[in-house]
Amino acid sequence: MLGNQDVHKSQLSLAVKFWGVRGSIPIPGAATSAYGGNTVCVEVLADQQRFIFDGGTGLRALGETLCQIPGPVEGHLFFTHTQWDRIQGVPFFWPAFEPGNQFHIYGGTATNGASIKQCLSTQMLQPGFSVPLQTMQASLAFHNILPGDTIRLGDVTIEPIGLSGGRNALGYCLRHGNKSVVYATDTNHEQMNENLLFLAHQADLLIYDGTYVDMCHQITSQSSTPPWQTAIELAQAAQVKQLVLVHYGPRQTDETLDALADKLQKIAPTVSLVREGMVIELP
Template sequence: MSAPFEVTFWGVRGSIPCSGPATARYGGNSSCVEMRCGDRRLVFDAGSGIRQLAATMTGPQEFDLLFSHFHYDHVIGLPFCAPLYRPHTRCRLWGGRTGMETGVRQVLSDFMAAPLFPLRLDFFAGNLSFHDFRPGESIDLGDGIRLQTAALNHQDGATGYRVEFAGRAACYVTDTEQPEGRLDPGILRLIDGADLFIYDCTYTDEEYPAHKGWSHSTWQEGMRLADAAGVGTFAIFHHDPGHDDDFMDGVAAQAEQARPGTIVSRDGMSLML
């Protein structure tokens, strides 16, 4: 029996967390996705959803936290990740140098500094290590986990990830905009034949012209990428905070008709690859 490869969505919104009865079913937390590769835990982004993930992490913990980029909606939950305050936690934090020379440690230190937040980065009592890389690099995480990375087209830069483990592959590609009139060749290479493709679907094709240049994509564009790359399951992700549950139901219905098996991610949803 092959080792388990499980993906859980803890935050699926983009731009800003949103809560209330209109978003209760799909969820209002900002980006956070967990991948369990056997006994290893990889966490992608520290949006507000990481607080719910942290509540499940009792006792000594070891995990990798990988950032797509450092806009507030993707780091806002970091100070509320309870295991980081425990001395028996070991966490490796990863970030791509995307058009800036400042490393992940300095970026997060600046974020958790006056007057933006009352607790400093050094309040974390866990054993933290900080790792910078250039998007496009391949990283061996050990335990049979291989990480491929790619630069994304996003304001201030962003990184897309492909996790390969036990003969399967899951891709986390959020906060990007497709080149006009064509599909991003770097993303196509990254997601080629992947079992799961999680993608920034902030807008619809109809909404996109009013937001061109805002560094986000559409679920239809994600579907075109998935089809071109021979992806297994396509996961719609990074929902616009203005898209309530009824709107997302409509997207889910259209997506299922256009590409059966497509999923619309929800807070708390788990998939076994």
């Protein structure tokens, strides 16, 4: 683990950086400064290829860093679903406004039947936003994907999986050489997902939605089983090498998350809570 180092200067074969770790809305401030207040955005570098999972407000900070890289920038953006916390950063992703850059954008069909392009376009229409998506001058290629697809990009393979029927949310498994990273948020906490169990088998890193236990969970879930418990059980059953939890609720302050981290250390010492800016290396 590299801590808060610059992933873009790393020569590792596989590096994961967390640019946003929150759910629902960004919550900057003194009470959340340690873990971070941006909504979910995770970057994976596999040698020279860049993969971005979800475009929450953390995407804006990632974009500022990419703007400092000389020459054209290319990347692949994979969206789990298109609720606000996953797309809030897209209108402020400055590399997408720069001609010469190229981004491939992947997502499933929303619950209303809209494609990923339609969803991202809608949020930038008047009166909700000042400029339309068509203002972006980078080359944008949109790809509609389904659970069970296999997406091959050079020596990297991406496999999407269905996670939540209510939101049509997707999870992803990225494979590069003999390493694999599984990104699974907005999961069903009441029961273990058998397809996810199969996909995460012996994964080097499982990034799981295991901490969203505030008011939203209490309202929408009838289960007394905390999400992190399901995460640990799944990781153990799938023989995952490293489990990290992400997607913190708006009411989960640094103090709350520190208490949860201490509790988890006693139950499963290999499980950790990620912080904004953290980098995990899989050399």
